[in-house]
Amino acid sequence: MHFTSEQRFDDGVLEREFTLGEIPGILWTPGSASGSAPAPLILIGHPGGLHTMYPRLVGRARHSAADGFAAATIELPGSGDRPRSAAAEQARADLRRAVEAGEPVSDEIVDRLVLPLVDKAVPEWQAALDALLALPEIGGPVGYSGGVISIGVRLARVEPRISAAVLFAGSYVPRAMFEEARQVTIPLHVLLQWDDEGNDRQAALDLFDAFGSKEKTLNANLGGHTGVPQFAGDAAAQFLTRHLR
Numbered sequence: 001m002h003f004t005s006e007q008r009f010d011d012g013v014l015e016r017e018f019t020l021g022e023i024p025g026i027l028w029t030p031g032s033a034s035g036s037a038p039a040p041l042i043l044i045g046h047p048g049g050l051h052t053m054y055p056r057l058v059g060r061a062r063h064s065a066a067d068g069f070a071a072a073t074i075e076l077p078g079s080g081d082r083p084r085s086a087a088a089e090q091a092r093a094d095l096r097r098a099v100e101a102g103e104p105v106s107d108e109i110v111d112r113l114v115l116p117l118v119d120k121a122v123p124e125w126q127a128a129l130d131a132l133l134a135l136p137e138i139g140g141p142v143g144y145s146g147g148v149i150s151i152g153v154r155l156a157r158v159e160p161r162i163s164a165a166v167l168f169a170g171s172y173v174p175r176a177m178f179e180e181a182r183q184v185t186i187p188l189h190v191l192l193q194w195d196d197e198g199n200d201r202q203a204a205l206d207l208f209d210a211f212g213s214k215e216k217t218l219n220a221n222l223g224g225h226t227g228v229p230q231f232a233g234d235a236a237a238q239f240l241t242r243h244l245r
Helices: 050-066 086-100 107-133 149-158 176-181 201-210 230-244
Strands: 002-008 014-020 023-029 039-044 070-074 138-146 162-168 188-193 216-221
Touching: 014 107, 023 050, 023 107, 039 050, 039 107, 039 230, 050 070, 050 138, 050 230, 070 107, 086 107, 107 138, 107 149, 107 176, 138 149, 138 230, 149 162, 149 176, 149 201, 162 230, 176 201, 188 201, 188 230, 201 216, 216 230
Parallel strands: 039 070, 039 138, 138 162, 162 188, 188 216
Antiparallel strands: 002 014, 014 023, 023 070
16 A cells, blocks of 8 residues: 555544555545554445545545544546446446436346446455555454445455445346345445435345345435435444444
């Protein structure tokens, strides 16, 4: 992990951009974090495009820092300035055509778009977690918060260092992920926007039903993809505080 820039906000939060090999990322730590008092860590998931998503990501990170958590995110494969995948671009174009034509999005398109992304992104998140937990000012436990939901499902299944997860429903889910969801046992809090124009609501409900966790909460609210109400975000933050403190 190589830090490339840093700035400190007026609330004491330190923001540092970094690269992990060729993967860019951002780390935010509260002013209280130190080698003698390491902060728990929240991995912030997103749909890709660090620069585009930055205003929302920094808002979420500073909210987490106010609760005493460090937060970090990395760029997804094929997003931002990272090399594009011709196969993923074709799958994305096929999905767009189906949606614009008012046709169902086939499982085959979803698999081509999402499964290779999950297969590549999850090991990168794990490598980032290795590097982040090696920093003296960061300790466990670790939580995950955000999307792409299939990435969150895979991480929750394979990464034992993640103790709890907030998952954002709002992306297409391959059928294979439902079997993985049955193997997820950590506490979960799932956010669902009922009128999300880019989400298969029934698939999101079926996925929630499939999770094997003994503690799982579904927080569903009216509104589109970006209309998550503040109180829903507050409830998700309270969930992470309860499980990471």
